[in-house]
Amino acid sequence: MELKKIELFELWVKLKEDFETSFGKTIERPAILIRVEEKNGEVGWAESVAGEGPWYSYETWETAWHILNDFIIPKISKEEEIDVEKFNEMVSNIRGHNMAKAGLEMALWDLKAKIEGKPLWKVLGGVNKNIVSGVSIGIQNTTDELVKKVSMFLDKGYRRIKIKIKPGYDIEPIIRLRKEFGQDLPLHVDANSAYKLTDIELFKKIDNYNLLMIEQPLHWKDLIDHAELARHLRTPICLDESIEDVNDARKAYQLGSAMIINIKPGRVGGFSEVLKIHDFWYKIANRPVWIGGMLETGIGRGHLVSAATLPGVKYPNDISASEKYFEKDIVEPPWILNKDGTITAPEKPGIGVEVMEDYIAKNSKRTKVYIIKP
Ligand code: OSB
Ligand code: MG
Numbered sequence: 001m002e003l004k005k006i007e008l009f010e011l012w013v014k015l016k017e018d019f020e021t022s023f024g025k026t027i028e029r030p031a032i033l034i035r036v037e038e039k040n041g042e043v044g045w046a047e048s049v050a051g052e053g054p055w056y057s058y059e060t061w062e063t064a065w066h067i068l069n070d071f072i073i074p075k076i077s078k079e080e081e082i083d084v085e086k087f088n089e090m091v092s093n094i095r096g097h098n099m100a101k102a103g104l105e106m107a108l109w110d111l112k113a114k115i116e117g118k119p120l121w122k123v124l125g126g127v128n129k130n131i132v133s134g135v136s137i138g139i140q141n142t143t144d145e146l147v148k149k150v151s152m153f154l155d156k157g158y159r160r161i162k163i164k165i166k167p168g169y170d171i172e173p174i175i176r177l178r179k180e181f182g183q184d185l186p187l188h189v190d191a192n193s194a195y196k197l198t199d200i201e202l203f204k205k206i207d208n209y210n211l212l213m214i215e216q217p218l219h220w221k222d223l224i225d226h227a228e229l230a231r232h233l234r235t236p237i238c239l240d241e242s243i244e245d246v247n248d249a250r251k252a253y254q255l256g257s258a259m260i261i262n263i264k265p266g267r268v269g270g271f272s273e274v275l276k277i278h279d280f281w282y283k284i285a286n287r288p289v290w291i292g293g294m295l296e297t298g299i300g301r302g303h304l305v306s307a308a309t310l311p312g313v314k315y316p317n318d319i320s321a322s323e324k325y326f327e328k329d330i331v332e333p334p335w336i337l338n339k340d341g342t343i344t345a346p347e348k349p350g351i352g353v354e355v356m357e358d359y360i361a362k363n364s365k366r367t368k369v370y371i372i373k374p
Helices: 061-077 084-090 098-116 120-124 143-156 171-181 197-209 223-231 246-255 271-284 298-307 357-363
Strands: 003-021 024-038 043-048 130-132 135-137 161-164 187-190 237-239 260-263 289-291 342-344 366-371
Touching: 003 061, 003 357, 024 061, 024 098, 024 298, 043 061, 043 098, 043 298, 061 084, 061 098, 061 366, 084 098, 084 271, 098 120, 098 271, 098 298, 120 271, 120 298, 135 143, 143 161, 143 171, 161 171, 171 187, 171 197, 197 223, 223 237, 223 246, 246 271, 260 271, 271 289, 271 298
Parallel strands: 135 161, 161 187, 237 260, 260 289
Antiparallel strands: 003 024, 003 366, 024 043, 130 342
16 A cells, blocks of 8 residues: 555543552553555554553553654655555564554554455454453452442443452452352453562462463563463463563463463554464464453554454453443444443444544644655
8 A cells, every 4th residue: 555644643531430450540541543544545543552651561652652753654654555464574673662563553454454445354364243342440449349340340241350450459359259249250360460479379379269360460571480370370371461472472382371362452563463473372372362452442442353353362352342431432433332242343444433533633632744645
């Protein structure tokens, strides 16, 4: 495809309620939105998931803007023709900054699908049109509040509950949820790297509560300690932060660090790497994946939904309906949950929803237009 224009928007979105993890609370989050337009006027959109601080990863919205503005866009602008499958190679001289790269890469995938007149999920090789949704529930002030939230989400139809844990808020909420909802509640915990291998006795206790998985318990760079922990537990370990590319997945497999990977397109630099990780972990290692979230707006959510249709996605995803996160989303229609706890991947081209362009243009804190070819 031949690009005519790239635009960046910095939009801050308020969450319905704050989302607390072991690394802090998020109330309002920045979304760097990327709009690409090709020579015939077709448009693609995506979102960079870099956060308000360097907690989940070292990237922030400011570093994503900087890397896009000063390195990625100048590089891409020099290309006559862009083949989205070669995008990663084109920016491979930029070390890291996967969230910045993923923003533009995914906008190009949306554009490619629109040019082909196909839904993005089909272009990616997706097979399951109805994707299964879970919720990720932040750390609550009391376990009573947690129980209320879980009941509310189960009533809506969500098929799995994930709770965030941190030292001092871990075994107690697990015991409480098992007591209230029984052994059959599909439950898992996410520590966002808050523990050390020396906490192994705690994990041996957690091991008795029939969790689907324990997500990213230890340091985000440490595959060896995760492998050691895995040897002492029956509960599968799922890696999130530790897997930034397919090579990390290979290492995790060889070391035995995890049974499951939570794939987030933003964390791994976009869809080309999503597909590589998916194909390695599912087709070669024969292990399951699922799609994680970063509290995306309806734009990023569309990309997540597309990824979740891939055949190796065997657990419910952290892809909830728009109304879980926002009073009002920035796409039409918003993402809704079906009664059976699924979200339906649209048949329209690209991510399959309309982007509220006027709202974004009016409400962005900062915008920038890059004319590639006048
Ligand atoms: O670790 O999965 C995580 C949100 C922000 C940063 C990290 C994580 C999360 C979530 C939210 O768990 C998932 C969602 O978007 O619903
Ligand atoms: Mg996680």
